Amino acid sequence: DGGITQSPKYLFRKEGQNVTLSCEQNLNHDAMYWYRQDPGQGLRLIYYSQIVNDFQKGDIAEGYSVSREKKESFPLTVTSAQKNPTAFYLCASSIAWSTTSGGQFFGPGTRLTVL
Amino acid sequence: GIQVEQSPPDLILQEGANSTLRCNFSDSVNNLQWFHQNPWGQLINLFYIPSGTKQNGRLSATTVATERYSLLYISSSQTTDSGVYFCAVDNQGGKLIFGQGTELSVKP
Numbered sequence: 312d313g314g315i316t317q318s319p320k321y322l323f324r325k326e327g328q329n330v331t332l333s334c335e336q337n338l339n340h341d342a343m344y345w346y347r348q349d350p351g352q353g354l355r356l357i358y359y360s361q362i363v364n365d366f367q368k369g370d371i372a373e374g375y376s377v378s379r380e381k382k383e384s385f386p387l388t389v390t391s392a393q394k395n396p397t398a399f400y401l402c403a404s405s406i407a408w409s410t411t412s413g414g415q416f417f418g419p420g421t422r423l424t425v426l
Numbered sequence: 427g428i429q430v431e432q433s434p435p436d437l438i439l440q441e442g443a444n445s446t447l448r449c450n451f452s453d454s455v456n457n458l459q460w461f462h463q464n465p466w467g468q469l470i471n472l473f474y475i476p477s478g479t480k481q482n483g484r485l486s487a488t489t490v491a492t493e494r495y496s497l498l499y500i501s502s503s504q505t506t507d508s509g510v511y512f513c514a515v516d517n518q519g520g521k522l523i524f525g526q527g528t529e530l531s532v533k534p
Contacts, residue, residue, distance in 0.1 A: 353514075
């Protein structure tokens with residue numbers, strides 16, 4: 312069953328703690344992405360990776376970090392430096408970093424709440 | 427950067443009605459996608475449509491790239507169509523820029 316999985320579905324964190332969100336895909340896609348969604352808003356790009364062992368900052372990368380050691384995995388760490396981390400986080404992938412790749416496909420998301 | 431505007435922001439329909447959602451963008455694009463976000467937050471791909479017209483069941487979409495807009499048509503709406511519809515575009519290789527969405531509520 313091909314797709315994108317994210318875990319956990321809900322995550323609660325105390326202020327000052329780092330937390331890592333998991334994203335895995337078995338679609339054999341080269342490119343992967345992390346987005347953040349705030350209530351009533353569209354999605355904003357945090358980080359993206361065009362290929363394994365490479366990643367680039369998106370529009371709102373401050374306070375976040377990523378790694379891409381395996382093609383199928385793109386974990387996102389929300390650090391204590393992120394001032395407003397409570398949000399809905401969505402991971403996506405696409406066949407390639409290309410405008411003709413057929414578009415991006417999304418996982419089910421992780422809701423992070425900072426207590 | 428490119429701007430994406432969706433209209434209307436909110437829409438309430440009676441089950442069985444038809445609707446048209448609009449997406450305007452401020453620059454030429456290489457990719458345009460329509461998504462449906464269900465009440466649980468899942469973003470479901472509806473169309474990958476940088477130009478032309480596509481249909482999938484009760485849904486169809488048209489993008490007129492030269493005039494910088496796209497339309498999503500929903501016919502014979504059902505309560506399961508409720509949720510937020512997003513348009514997203516890119517003109518820089520792979521970075522999607524999302525509109526603010528249209529929140530659709532279909533009443534039985």
